[in-house]
Amino acid sequence: MNSTASAQRTLHVALDERSYPIHIGTELMGRADMLTPYLAGQQVMVVTNETIAPLYLDKLCASLPDHLEVRTVILPDGEQYKTIEQVSRIWDALLEAGFNRRCTLIALGGGVIGDMVGYAAASYQRGVAFIQVPTTLLSQVDSSVGGKTGVNHPLGKNMIGAFWQPKAVLVDIDTLKSLPRRELSAGLAEVIKYGLIRDEAFLSWLEANMPALLDVEPEVVAEAIARSCQIKADIVAEDETEQGVRALLNLGHTFGHAIEAHQGYGNWLHGEAVGAGMAMAATLSRRLGWLTDAALARSLAVIESAELPLAAPANMDSDDFLTRMRLDKKNIDTRLRLVLLNALGDACVSDATPVDVLRTLLDDYPRCQVAK
């Protein structure tokens, strides 16, 4: 892997007739040739949030040819607004504008916008085209690949949604310059995840390049995004609707979703919860005798080097975890299934964890000194 390669590259996600390209680079936002080939018709609805709109909405809309009918929807910013009510606002806008089946939705924003716009597209007139323009590292490496769309419910994260693939993804890494440092770290949680589950060489590369990633050096960031997207794309191509190997992408997420749901969406960032969740999964893997002490130490160190939390929330006891984890989508017929590590770069889905081992882990796992 070469950290000095050009910042511009294109990946292809192979899903038969639903295949699509991911364009990664700098200064992509204003280029019409990056969007227009993927529009289904003349009607375009750009959906963004109140934070992103003043930064990039005009630039993106200005790049669209004049003959198109372009409308915009601006939603409130934050995971707490990832709801069916906000998706309904998109549907209302589409219907008020008289948009038909050949319209295209463009999601300009982070994972919350991407997931909601994707679901709005999946369900509008039983499915219309959409394009992702992710503006956070998390969404660039995670939610823009794989076709998972949806919204949260008071009783669980991502409980309502659909599998729906975009026509294209446009990753302009210049958007990361405006991203708060805390959100950059949250995105790195998913980048680290790809190394932990599938690619020990990538994990080593991350250990060496973490300072450059936190400094948003374009070539290094482009490489990390491309490598992450490629690993995810390979896994999704194997298992589009999560019947098997795709579940590995949920490393840290069963613990992490429990943290997010308990703390209230938006208080812990998704990536922060996944960072602590991966630390918990690695620690459990060590206790089951699967990881060595050295491998556990490397796992925790790389998570910490990305300025992510290792400890669980101070106000969350073992029962809080167990109650929330039972609802997780990976638990077939209420049997608890977890993604664990056989080794660095080698994850598995396992239902072999005895309940008492899990409870003991939760009982004595470190907690943050102060709730976030």
Place this chain on the structure above:
Amino acid sequence: MNSTASAQRTLHVALDERSYPIHIGTELMGRADMLTPYLAGQQVMVVTNETIAPLYLDKLCASLPDHLEVRTVILPDGEQYKTIEQVSRIWDALLEAGFNRRCTLIALGGGVIGDMVGYAAASYQRGVAFIQVPTTLLSQVDSSVGGKTGVNHPLGKNMIGAFWQPKAVLVDIDTLKSLPRRELSAGLAEVIKYGLIRDEAFLSWLEANMPALLDVEPEVVAEAIARSCQIKADIVAEDETEQGVRALLNLGHTFGHAIEAHQGYGNWLHGEAVGAGMAMAATLSRRLGWLTDAALARSLAVIESAELPLAAPANMDSDDFLTRMRLDKKNIDTRLRLVLLNALGDACVSDATPVDVLRTLLDDYPRCQVAK
């Protein structure tokens, strides 16, 4: 075609790995062997409405084995309740019960229940299993075949939804004994439609058997349902997501949806609006010189023999129609496309209707003397 054949039969809808059976017959509701082979896991949610619940809910639930976890949701009855809010009630119930990805939803009711439960299943945890137990003639011959699910929006019918196939459909024609005569006629509109678009011999059979159908003679009804489902299944198998030939199933629906939306959902039954809509489409086909006078007369006579309206609502002028028709999903890039008849048993999708011909038709088409 043999109207004295046994009332029991099974069709198979061929959609690769999404193929499913349709069981048609009498006394099917209480038979566990008709449902249990299609359950994905141990968790079962039966969704019905306030009208159907006292008639069949206990009987259906009693037929399910004791080891299953069975819950029920009872929604209000009527097209005006086919909304995202009612679907959210199903999601709430699923989450409150802690139902996971391997749960199964059973839709017990007419087309409204089937469409809502199908959409709830399509979107719950990005897709779970569902089984249709349609209890109206309309849903037995139409909405239980083809995987179209969804809800209405104040600005348009079925505007929010998904393509999602059931695991099985159980058509117990005993349920038609409790169906109001007006709803029986509404169901016959779709039966007649299959003859008009694809099968002139079936149309002749319907002309001969209409009195027996209105009397709900089991063997005749079973034959009409089986033949209708087979025609629809053949068309859906050719074109699952309505890119081409499937659009023929919308004969009368562009006019009909405009009538339903203008009158307020539930005031005109869907089948009644389709009946009048098919009469309008046949009349337009005559004016374009495609149908003979004799063919138009037969079209109108068979619709009328099913006790369906031929005239349009008294309070609906030409502009009311044109405004509503523009939003119809078949209109690609705002160009008006209509399903018309080349001959009896031979429909086509056409954008060849000059706007002035359509407007003249709407201007002088008969109206009901009194609004429904």
